[in-house]
Amino acid sequence: MNSPHFFNCHTHFRDNSEIAIVNINIADIDGSFVLPDHRYYSIGLHPWNASTELWEKAEPLFDRILQNKSIKAIGETGIDKLRGNSVHEQQKIFVLHAELAEQYDKPLIIHCVRAYNEIIELKKSFKQQRPWIIHGFNTKSTIADKLWKHGFILSFGASICKPDSHVKEILKNAPNNGFFLENDDSTMPITDIYECAATIRQSSVDDLKNIVWDNAHNVFFEKGRS
Numbered sequence: 196m197n198s199p200h201f202f203n204c205h206t207h208f209r210d211n212s213e214i215a216i217v218n219i220n221i222a223d224i225d226g227s228f229v230l231p232d233h234r235y236y237s238i239g240l241h242p243w244n245a246s247t248e249l250w251e252k253a254e255p256l257f258d259r260i261l262q263n264k265s266i267k268a269i270g271e272t273g274i275d276k277l278r279g280n281s282v283h284e285q286q287k288i289f290v291l292h293a294e295l296a297e298q299y300d301k302p303l304i305i306h307c308v309r310a311y312n313e314i315i316e317l318k319k320s321f322k323q324q325r326p327w328i329i330h331g332f333n334t335k336s337t338i339a340d341k342l343w344k345h346g347f348i349l350s351f352g353a354s355i356c357k358p359d360s361h362v363k364e365i366l367k368n369a370p371n372n373g374f375f376l377e378n379d380d381s382t383m384p385i386t387d388i389y390e391c392a393a394t395i396r397q398s399s400v401d402d403l404k405n406i407v408w409d410n411a412h413n414v415f416f417e418k419g420r421s
């Protein structure tokens with residue numbers, strides 16, 4: 196693939212034209228599900244649905260779907276302290292996703308609400324690790340710095356376009372190899388999010404596309420990344 200492309204690290208829309216990792220929540224599909232062509236996907240049990248019962252039901256489906264080469268990541272998975280089952284249960288299901296990411300050699304897309312310390316501690320417990328991406332990052336700079344220090348990649352979404360967004364400053368200082376852009380479930384086109392990000396980082400959209408595309412290539416599309 197030639198650069199520069201618009202790359203969307205995490206989206207819930209299947210019909211956008213950029214190169215994107217389209218999220219599939221395994222709780223929403225059944226055994227008859229066939230992956231639509233010409234897209235890349237992440238697959239996981241969303242933390243709001245995380246339960247042992249649903250995981251056990253989904254396991255054969257994971258085994259089948261993960262054979263498909265268009266699956267480029269495991270997730271979104273994670274811990275959300277404001278929604279879903281107990282933290283204990285969500286953490287247990289998160290670890291199962293992280294193990295799947297190791298087993299299938301894929302990066303992990305993480306939804307995290309008020310559980311950064313737990314996620315950082317869990318990352319430390321995995322020896323041979325795949326890239327861990329915190330999607331929709333929208334919290335403090337001290338947390339961003341801590342996550343980068345521990346090797347996480349942060350993905351920024353539509354919130355960077357809000358005039359008073361505190362994440363602008365974080366994105367402005369993000370290391371080139373430490374971030375992605377996404378639109379998640381926002382209807383804002385990824386091109387608009389790149390425009391905002393380019394303004395924030397005082398770069399051209401093309402330079403930004405090159406930087407993000409390099410990251411996409413290393414994390415999602417290249418074998419043997421570490």
Ligand SMILES: [Zn+2]
Binds near residue numbers: 206207271379380
């Ligand atoms: Zn999402």
